[in-house]
Amino acid sequence: MVAVYFVILDSEISDPEGLASISDSLADMVRAHGGRYLVRGEPTEAKGGELALKRMAVVEFDSMAQVTALFEVDAFVELREQRSRIADTSAFIVEGV
Template identity: 25%
Template structure:
């Protein structure tokens, strides 16, 4: 069965608020079996017109588990905090 991934491109607008989101989302990810593969760090722009100041990649045992994490009330409560502290695009991906 292929792995599932959540990929986020994030531009933080309120660093203090974003720190609160990180705590909430970390717990939600752990509770849903998620593993952080990339969480922040340096982003090297290779091509295209946009470079987010933060990229996050979470791995799950299946695409369904990744979607269940994102849709969960626990994560959606964290996402409400994130929306006040950043501008972001989120994607659910199926591994090879």
């Protein structure tokens, strides 16, 4: 089975306290659906190009089904909507090799 990675990138955070207030709830839901955080926090050093990121997370899942189930949870959808109002966020899912 190929692992699946959910990558979250924040390029601008307008309300750091607001983001902090929902981050733990989001992380708890991610873990409850089998996600394992590999990276979570602020990038510290660019090794090429310009780094316009304020914060990032990389979460590993065993399957696409786990990620899909997470995105169908109403509470998760609501928290992501809250997050979108306080941070300029890009997110994507990619399969491992």
